[in-house]
Amino acid sequence: MKSELGRAGMSVSDFDIVHVPEIRTPDGIAFGNSPHTYDGFPMKKPRGRPLIEISDIGLRDLDEAVATIHHEIYHHRHFELTRKSGNVWGGSEEAAEEHGQRMLETFRRRVG
Numbered sequence: 001m002k003s004e005l006g007r008a009g010m011s012v013s014d015f016d017i018v019h020v021p022e023i024r025t026p027d028g029i030a031f032g033n034s035p036h037t038y039d040g041f042p043m044k045k046p047r048g049r050p051l052i053e054i055s056d057i058g059l060r061d062l063d064e065a066v067a068t069i070h071h072e073i074y075h076h077r078h079f080e081l082t083r084k085s086g087n088v089w090g091g092s093e094e095a096a097e098e099h100g101q102r103m104l105e106t107f108r109r110r111v112g
Helices: 002-007 062-085 093-111
Strands: 016-019 023-025 028-030 051-054
Touching: 002 062, 002 093, 051 062, 062 093
Parallel strands: 016 051
Antiparallel strands: 023 028
16 A cells, blocks of 8 residues: 555655554544544654554555545644644544545546
8 A cells, every 4th residue: 555655656654554453433433543642742653653543444445545544644734733833633524534535536647
């Protein structure tokens, strides 16, 4: 997955992406997760990069994986921006989903 994105010029090397078979939330089972501390700092893996978790349903096909990863990147970036302002928030699910879909379209154009 990471190699496919890299070949499309969409590197995700700033993040540690890990597979988690199932991600449960109060709303049900999630495709992905971008875990943060209460004050908006990203959870990190040993390499020190912000963590993105992606579940089995987030990996069910290439399109879903690309959209899910970029959805979670949106949340990470929004947390970073709002943490600096003092109003910590990961952004709306709608905005994150739109970002994921835009990045999927970019990916599709680049890989043909």
